[in-house]
Amino acid sequence: MTSEILQRPLKKQKEIEFHKPTLSREDLKGVLECLVDEHLSSGEIVERFEKSFCHTFKFKHAISANSLTSAYHLTLLGLGVGPGDAVILSSFAPISALDAIFLLKAKPVLVDLGKNSFHPDVVEFNRKRSESGAKVAIFDHTFGSLINVSKYELGDTAIIEDYSEAIGATSELISVSKQSVVSICGLNSENMITTGNGAMITTSDTNLSNQIKSLKSGVSSRRILGEPKFDYSLIDYQAALGIEQLSKLGVILERQKKIAVAYLQAVQNSRLETYFANPAEDTFHRFPIVVSNQGYEEVERYFKSIHIGTKRTIGEPLHNVLEESKQDYPNAERLFQRGHCIPVYPNLTKDNVQRIATAIRRIY
Secondary structure (H helix, E strand, O other): OHHHHOOOOOOOOOOEOOOOOOOOHHHHHHHHHHHHOOOOOOOHHHHHHHHHHHHHHOOOEEEEEOOHHHHHHHHHHHOOOOOOOEEEEEOOOOHHHHHHHHHOOOEEEEEOEOOOOOOEOHHHHHHHHHHHOOOEEEEEOHHHOOOOHHHOOOOOOEEEEEOOOOOOOOOOOOOOOOOOOEEEEEOOOOOOOOOOOOEEEEEOOHHHHHHHHHHEOOOOOOOOOOOOOEOOOOOHHHHHHHHHHHHOHHHHHHHHHHHHHHHHHHHHOOOOEOOOOOOOOOOOOOEEEEOOOOOHHHHHHHHHHOOEOOEEOOOOOHHHHOOOOHHHOHHHHHHHHHEEEEOOOOOOOHHHHHHHHHHHHOOO
16 A cells, blocks of 8 residues: 555655644743742632632633542542442543553443544444443544533433543534533643643532542541541642643644544545544544554554554444444444544644645545
């Protein structure tokens, strides 16, 4: 395939990295000030970050955590999930969600993606939710493609909405981050905004917020004999970075959407596919392209040969992690085997974007 796709440039071009965090001098200054002032624990800066999150996204409560896994663990505990309880989620859901389910000895119930979609198949979801009696359903805005939870039959199943890849998104039809009583936003180094590692749990339910907070260790946390508390606190210097990152979220979103428009146009002029259904509202946190007639390795070699970093759509779909039959998840498996995420971060130059768009058009 490599020899057929395009004529190689005569001059070696500089490598375009797959991902680079959007960091500024202001970000580094905030962290440095924390370190100089010896803010090495969880204190007033973390509280300020939580309040900033509430103010920005109109929540009553925000509870920070030191990882996405710990955020899921606390949230599932707060919703009363225990051993044997069924939790339903997409095969492309974050691995952190599955790890939290394992920690609780709960039962994961996986759903295939819909055809030509980044989201759970509606019919299969409804059937499996009903059959399993799922206590909780997890929905995430995979790749920054907004999911409308109202399309699914939920009965008395509680919802966790993961808006890690859609933070700051606005929509006329979807209230992003508010389609459930509680939502989660990851803040690791590959998320839209980052604290290095971490996450935020957001809710306007005071009782649930108090329940989740009671599970975390801290200076003011009251202990009950025999009940464990979890050392899941964010650190002040991480929160300082988060505060600065949050202040420029609008700029990050605007830049990524402009880059995505160039890619969408390139895909339209190629034999490739992408499943973004609403370009006016999606955030394009990651940008998968689907190559129908070639294997992953061949396309990966092609991009490597022209010095463009790419990545699989996901490390492993959850059905592979659970060693379930690939035949039961044909759409998720196809996206895993044929999908390639291309660079879409705001620090890409105009020339970088043009190089990537040209590379897309030349694949056949």
